[in-house]
Amino acid sequence: MDHGADGVHMGHHRRPDGVQLAGEYYLLRRRHVYFSRGTGVDVLRSGRIYGIVRRHQASLYRGAILHRAGDRHHCGRHRLRGPYFAIGTLGVAVAAREVAGTIDTIGGGAGISMPFLPLPIEYRSAFFYILCFALAVVAHLVIRWLFSTQFGLAANAIRDDEDKAEAMGIPTLRYKQVGWAIAAFFMGCLGAVFGNMVGYIEPLEVAFPVATFGIFMVAMSLLGGKGTLWGPVLGAISFHIVKETTWTYLLGLQWVVLGLILIVNIVYFQQGIMGWLQAKYPERFGIVVDKSMTAEKGDA
Amino acid sequence: MAKAPVKKTAKQAAAKKAEAKKPVAKKAVVKKASAKNAAKAATVKKALAKTAAVKKAPVKKAAVKKAPVKKAAVKKRPAKGKAAKANVSGYGSGGVDVVMSVDQVAREAASIAAKAPSVKELEKLTTGETYLTINDLRAGYGKMEILHNFSLRVGRGQSLCLIGPNGAGKSTVLHSIFGFTNIFSGSIVIDGKDVTALTPSQKLAEAGIAYILQDKSVFPQMTVEENLLMGGFLKDRPAEAKAAAEMVFDKYSRLADRRDKPAGVLSGGERRLLEISRALVMQPQVLLVDEPSIGLEPRFIDMVFEILDDLQKKDGKTIIMVEQNAKKGLAFADIGYVLVSGETAIADSGDALLKNPDVGRLFLGG
Amino acid sequence: MAENVIEVSNVSKSFGGVKANVDITMAVERGSITGIIGPNGCGKSTLFNSIVGYHPIDAGSIKFENQEISHLRVGDIARLGMLRTFQQTRIYSKMDCVDNMQISVSHRPGSQSTMFASRRGEIRERAEHLLEFVGLYSKRNLISGDLSFGQQKLLEFAMALMNEPKVLLLDEPTAGINPTLINGLIDRLRRANEELGITLCVIEHNMRVIMNLASHIYCLSNGKMLADGKPEALQNDPRVIDAYLGGH
Numbered sequence: 005m006d007h008g009a010d011g012v013h014m015g016h017h018r019r020p021d022g023v024q025l026a027g028e029y030y031l032l033r034r035r036h037v038y039f040s041r042g043t044g045v046d047v048l049r050s051g052r053i054y055g056i057v058r059r060h061q062a063s064l065y066r067g068a069i070l071h072r073a074g075d076r077h078h079c080g081r082h083r084l085r086g087p088y089f090a091i092g093t094l095g096v097a098v099a100a101r102e103v104a105g106t107i108d109t110i111g112g113g114a115g116i117s118m119p120f121l122p123l124p125i126e127y128r129s130a131f132f133y134i135l136c137f138a139l140a141v142v143a144h145l146v147i148r149w150l151f152s153t154q155f156g157l158a159a160n161a162i163r164d165d166e167d168k169a170e171a172m173g174i175p176t177l178r179y180k181q182v183g184w185a186i187a188a189f190f191m192g193c194l195g196a197v198f199g200n201m202v203g204y205i206e207p208l209e210v211a212f213p214v215a216t217f218g219i220f221m222v223a224m225s226l227l228g229g230k231g232t233l234w235g236p237v238l239g240a241i242s243f244h245i246v247k248e249t250t251w252t253y254l255l256g257l258q259w260v261v262l263g264l265i266l267i268v269n270i271v272y273f274q275q276g277i278m279g280w281l282q283a284k285y286p287e288r289f290g291i292v293v294d295k296s297m298t299a300e301k302g303d304a
Numbered sequence: 305m306a307k308a309p310v311k312k313t314a315k316q317a318a319a320k321k322a323e324a325k326k327p328v329a330k331k332a333v334v335k336k337a338s339a340k341n342a343a344k345a346a347t348v349k350k351a352l353a354k355t356a357a358v359k360k361a362p363v364k365k366a367a368v369k370k371a372p373v374k375k376a377a378v379k380k381r382p383a384k385g386k387a388a389k390a391n392v393s394g395y396g397s398g399g400v401d402v403v404m405s406v407d408q409v410a411r412e413a414a415s416i417a418a419k420a421p422s423v424k425e426l427e428k429l430t431t432g433e434t435y436l437t438i439n440d441l442r443a444g445y446g447k448m449e450i451l452h453n454f455s456l457r458v459g460r461g462q463s464l465c466l467i468g469p470n471g472a473g474k475s476t477v478l479h480s481i482f483g484f485t486n487i488f489s490g491s492i493v494i495d496g497k498d499v500t501a502l503t504p505s506q507k508l509a510e511a512g513i514a515y516i517l518q519d520k521s522v523f524p525q526m527t528v529e530e531n532l533l534m535g536g537f538l539k540d541r542p543a544e545a546k547a548a549a550e551m552v553f554d555k556y557s558r559l560a561d562r563r564d565k566p567a568g569v570l571s572g573g574e575r576r577l578l579e580i581s582r583a584l585v586m587q588p589q590v591l592l593v594d595e596p597s598i599g600l601e602p603r604f605i606d607m608v609f610e611i612l613d614d615l616q617k618k619d620g621k622t623i624i625m626v627e628q629n630a631k632k633g634l635a636f637a638d639i640g641y642v643l644v645s646g647e648t649a650i651a652d653s654g655d656a657l658l659k660n661p662d663v664g665r666l667f668l669g670g
Numbered sequence: 671m672a673e674n675v676i677e678v679s680n681v682s683k684s685f686g687g688v689k690a691n692v693d694i695t696m697a698v699e700r701g702s703i704t705g706i707i708g709p710n711g712c713g714k715s716t717l718f719n720s721i722v723g724y725h726p727i728d729a730g731s732i733k734f735e736n737q738e739i740s741h742l743r744v745g746d747i748a749r750l751g752m753l754r755t756f757q758q759t760r761i762y763s764k765m766d767c768v769d770n771m772q773i774s775v776s777h778r779p780g781s782q783s784t785m786f787a788s789r790r791g792e793i794r795e796r797a798e799h800l801l802e803f804v805g806l807y808s809k810r811n812l813i814s815g816d817l818s819f820g821q822q823k824l825l826e827f828a829m830a831l832m833n834e835p836k837v838l839l840l841d842e843p844t845a846g847i848n849p850t851l852i853n854g855l856i857d858r859l860r861r862a863n864e865e866l867g868i869t870l871c872v873i874e875h876n877m878r879v880i881m882n883l884a885s886h887i888y889c890l891s892n893g894k895m896l897a898d899g900k901p902e903a904l905q906n907d908p909r910v911i912d913a914y915l916g917g918h
Contacts, residue, residue: 153786157765157773164762171722171756172833173748173777182785292766292811403857407805409850448816469848471818518846572710598846601709601875603916628846669849669878 085166093184094218101212115206118199132201139197143190148233150186159183163231223266229278238277409469409666410645416662417649423455426651429639430459435622436481436590441490443480449488450476452646456624458639460589463616463623465637465654467630467667472643474626475518478592481624482515483507494590509538514588518595522578524568528559531567535582548585556581573604580611591615593625597632605629609636630668634658642667675700675837675869676721676752681730681740683713683720690716692893694730698837703863703870705884705901709914712890714873715757718839722754723747734837749778751836755843759822763815767806767825770814771797774829797832804828804858820847827855831862837869838862844879852876856883877915881905889914 084092105113121128150156158179161169169176199205220243228239246265250258269276275283282289404412427434438456442449450473458464466474479485481492483504492500499511507513523531532552536545553560558574559581567578576596583591596612597605609632615621627633633654634640640657642650650663657663664670676698683691691713698704706714720727723744732740739747762770772793787793801810804824809817814825823843830838843859844852856879862868874880880887881901888898891913897904904910 150786153788154773155785157769157789158785160765160769161762161773164764165760167744168756168760168762169773170743170745171748171754172774172829173745173753174773175745175749175777179785291813293816403853404850407808467848470820470846470851575710595846599710599842599875601914602877603709603914606916628848630849666850667848669853 089180097212097217101207104211105207110205113207115204115210117204118202121200132197135197136194136201139190139194144233144237146186146190151233155179155182219266223262223269225276226269226274227265227276229276229280229282232276232278232282235276235278242277404666412662413469413642413644413649413666416642416666417644417647420648421651423457426455426457426648429651429653430457431462431638432459434458435460435462435495436624437493438477438481439491439493441477441480441492442488443476443485443490444488445476445485450485450646451480454490454643454647456641456648458622458624460622461616461620462639463612463625463637464639464641465630465633466624466626466641466643467628467633467657468643468649469667473646474643475594476646477643478515478594478624478626481507481590482513482592505538508586508588512587512589513592514583514586514590515592516579516583516594516596519599520575522567522570522575522582525566527564528567528570528578529563531578532559532582532585535585538586545585548587552581552584571604572600573607576600576604576608577611580608580615584615588621590622590624593623595626595628597627597629605632612636631658634668673700674698675735676871677731677733677736678717678721679731679733681717681720681732682728683716683725684728685716689893691720691727694890694893694895696888696895696898698869698871699886700869701863701867702886703859703872703884705880705887706871706873706890707875707880707887707904707910707914708890708896713893714890715841717890718754718841718873722752722839748833749776751778751834752839753830753833753835753837754839755826755830755841757841757845759819759826761814761822761825761829763813765814766812767801767810767814767817768794768797770825770829771801771832774832776833776835800828800831801825803831805854820851823847824855827858831866831868834866835868837871840870840872842873842875844874844876852879859883877905 104110110116121131123131151159158169158174158176161172161174162176162179166176195211199210202210205211224239224243225236226239227243228237229235243265246261247258250261254261273280282291286293434457436456436458438454441451441454443454444450454473454477456464456477466477468474476485480487483502487500490500491498494511494513497511499507499513502511504515508515523534526534529549532549533542533545536542536548539545539548553563556577559578562570562574567575570578580591580593580596591612593612596608600608612623612625613636616623623637625633625637627636634657635654637654640652640654641648642657642663650657650660652660658668674697678694678696681691681694682689694713694717706717708714719725720740721732723739723742723746727740730740731738734747734750734752737750739750739752742750762773765773769789772789775793775796798807798810801807804827806817806821806824806828809821814822817825823846827843840859844855847855859870859872860883863870870883872880872884874883884901886898887901887904889896889904889907889910891909896913897907897910899907905915
């Protein structure tokens with residue numbers, strides 16, 4: 005097969021491994037990485053660049069946190085909590101975008117084009133579809149396993165009352181870092197796939213698009229029910245159905261519809277689809293309700 | 305307070321404790337504490353004997369201090385109307401021998417609740433006209449029903465205290481009267497008017513009901529005067545609120561002395577006084593008091609009950625309170641209701657409930 | 671002569687212009703039950719918060735098992751074996767009771783719990799056993815936020831026991847609890863102290879509770895240590911009566 009930019013490809017080939025090695029060495033040294041080296045996308049080695057950028061983002065933030073952790077005088081007031089943690093990660097993503105724009109190895113501000121897939125063209129979309137689907141399934145299973153362990157309990161405890169978790173001796177910082185690292189890992193993997201699917205990677209529009217990550221991602225989770233396993237899945241499915249139909253039939257109004265959905269969701273339907281189902285049929289989800297206390301028991 | 309009887313009862317108490325020191329489900333025999341210090345010294349001694357690392361208490365020190373202290377104590381005790389109940393000041397005294405598991409209390413209480421009082425009996429407890437009536441109320445939060453067919457009668461100018469285990473629904477009664485809960489069925493009638501459906505602000509402004517919250521409900525950054533003015537927020541004109549605040553200052557000089565201080569620097573008792581008097585700005589007829597003595601240090605508990613007593617007897621307010629310090633609450637109130645799992649188990653006059661041995665065992669801690 | 675597991679020496683703390691603690695010195699003996707009483711605003715909670723590392727102190731030293739801890743933070747101190755309960759009863763309200771208990775297991779380095787350990791097994795059994803100890807076994811699968819206030823207090827206490835602390839600092843553990851249940855709580859506190867060897871330090875306003883529970887009591891007033899001693903001694907101390915108890 006013919007790669008037009010073979011030389012460039014080779015160049016990329018050699019450096020990314022070094023960068024990746026360096027990155028992983030750094031992370032392993034800090035003992036904050038529990039996942040394996042493989043991205044699972046070894047077929048497309050150049051896609052790893054995108055994965056590296058993502059993982060560097062993770063390690064950048066981790067580095068920042070470790071620096072803070074060493075600073076004892078601030079007594080936790082400078083630790084990021086709750087919604088500030090989320091905003092903090094968003095800030096880091098924006099910073100990473102700018103940093104990525106200056107690294108010439110990956111094309112600087114102009115981006116780099118990806119090599120063609122060594123398969124007949126008619127199989128291209130099927131290939132990527134299966135790849136993304138497989139990745140989604142793997143991510144779902146991993147998260148599912150993760151939340152059946154102590155980690156899941158700790159994450160929920162931190163969500164419910166972080167001060168209490170700290171006071172009980174739970175190392176909240178470590179749990180937050182690991183959670184963030186695992187999320188970043190899957191993002192990195194998928195980013196690699198996505199980059200190759202689109203055909204080129206460029207920091208502003210492809211790698212860190214604001215609308216997708218800043219708005220759509222959040223909207224999908226909220227719609228499906230945050231804090232649940234299937235919530236984001238259901239939310240993503242319904243969101244995309246709505247998105248495709250409005251783009252096709254209501255062109256011109258699609259952003260209005262999207263905005264309305266967000267507003268309705270946040271104001272009236274905060275619990276999302278899964279939350280609503282869990283409240284209506286708690287037993288199906290293993291939630292135990294004290295029957296003697298509900299009004300449905302009839303006349304006393 | 306002679307030393308000899310202390311020793312004897314100490315020995316008896318020690319023997320009883322040894323028997324009763326079995327798994328939690330055992331019921332210990334209730335012993336009425338005749339001399340305050342006797343019971344305390346006995347249980348304290350027992351606790352000390354058990355704890356390995358602690359030395360035995362030298363009682364000599366206390367005896368030496370007693371002589372000069374006695375005079376001071378007598379001088380400090382103000383003349384109270386309820387001289388007979390003087391031994392239940394503050395949190396009172398008494399032992400902690402009666403240990404029952406939560407489930408056991410619930411079971412026994414349920415069996416008592418089976419003979420629940422009828423509405424007629426509730427009526428009998430009121431003097432004069434019935435002022436506030438609750439009929440067969442079913443209410444709760446969200447979909448949870450906490451009160452099941454709850455009824456209440458209280459006459460004008462009377463005080464009623466709700467006691468019972470945690471989660472029984474005592475605060476829910478107050479919340480329901482004021483409009484903070486979901487009312488599934490039943491009605492609340494004040495002076496002939498049905499007020500069930502009114503919103504809380506309407507209840508305060510029109511129906512003359514004021515709710516005094518549990519603990520820490522002053523606005524700490526605002527001054528005492530501003531807090532009182534906030535109490536009159538629903539008045540038509542600020543001038544009316546100011547006039548009402550002045551009346552409160554006339555009545556309670558302690559607040560007047562601190563009118564410009566931020567409420568956060570007041571002592572616990574003064575804060576509770578502020579909370580109560582802030583409710584008075586709207587000149588309500590009914591006061592709903594949620595745990596007046598919670599979190600208060602012993603010397604202010606009596607003060608708060610004196611204030612409430614004054615409001616009831618002199619100003620003729622009708623008071624319905626929830627009080628976890630059950631002995632104090634029942635000593636104060638004319639009527640007492642014992643709530644268990646959302647229903648009234650026993651209703652009687654406050655004094656009668658204090659003397660009731662079952663009530664004492666199950667709800668008063670012996 | 672029992673050793674002191676907590677030693678507070680000349681601790682002072684101010685917030686802005688307010689001197690919350692002035693030169694406080696106290697000690698908690700290992701295996702004992704110590705009480706702290708005093709009027710509202712006298713600095714009891716500030717002292718508690720200083721000991722558990724919620725904020726740094728301005729002066730003085732706090733030693734836990736002869737190790738200086740005044741520069742450590744809440745999490746580190748908790749992992750050394752000193753826990754506190756909160757006045758407003760804090761639990762993880764969206765999880766069920768057994769999960770609340772399971773996550774309360776000790777996170778000390780070298781302890782059993784690892785980040786990815788399974789939820790079944792020995793930890794769960796211990797959790798259920800402790801729930802039975804406090805009388806919440808029948809409610810163990812309910813969401814803890816749905817429990818009543820008193821039940822939540824019991825759950826918080828059980829969670830503290832699950833952590834196997836060396837010292838437990840309790841902030842008004844019986845506030846708002848029915849008197850008969852208070853007896854049960856005191857009984858369990860005593861048993862935890864005697865059978866499990868946990869040292870207790872309790873802030874309380876309820877005299878019936880503290881006099882029957884504590885072997886040594888410290889009384890604070892206006893940020894300073896006013897008096898300390900055995901319960902009967904303190905009850906008859908005129909300074910304590912004046913500042914706190916009121917005439918009986």
